[in-house]
Amino acid sequence: xxxxxxxxxxxxxxxxxxxxxxxxxxxxxxxxxxxxxxxxxxxxxxxxxxxxxxxxxxxxxxxxxxxxxxxxxxxxxxxxxxxxxxxxxxxxxxxxxxxxxxxxxxxxxxxxxxxxxxxxxxxxxxxxx
Ligand SMILES: [Zn+2]
Numbered sequence: 001x002x003x004x005x006x007x008x009x010x011x012x013x014x015x016x017x018x019x020x021x022x023x024x025x026x027x028x029x030x031x032x033x034x035x036x037x038x039x040x041x042x043x044x045x046x047x048x049x050x051x052x053x054x055x056x057x058x059x060x061x062x063x064x065x066x067x068x069x070x071x072x073x074x075x076x077x078x079x080x081x082x083x084x085x086x087x088x089x090x091x092x093x094x095x096x097x098x099x100x101x102x103x104x105x106x107x108x109x110x111x112x113x114x115x116x117x118x119x120x121x122x123x124x125x126x127x128x129x
């Protein structure tokens with residue numbers, strides 16, 4: 001798996017002054033560095049990207065919906081018989097994870113929400129799918 005991805009560089013890049021090699025001169029205004037506009041790519045670590053996404057999940061999710069029209073995927077995972085009732089297990093998948101909503105279809109009953117897959121399996125009586 002790749003560990004770094006190339007992105008378009010958008011910010012001015014500060015480099016050591018090529019005239020004085022960082023020793024300060026009139027060209028770099030005695031700072032030892034000059035700022036150059038770059039028209040290229042920069043390497044970013046995938047770990048940093050994932051960290052950014054996880055730490056900014058709400059903003060990233062909103063951008064994904066606004067820019068790409070993507071929304072969480074929602075669908076019936078299965079319909080099961082449980083304790084003499086019929087239940088639909090609806091799976092909601094998104095960038096932030098998965099939630100299962102279980103609702104009874106043969107009788108009016110409050111839905112159950114599972115963010116933990118193991119708890120869903122336990123509710124189902126330990127059935128292996
Ligand atoms: Zn210089």
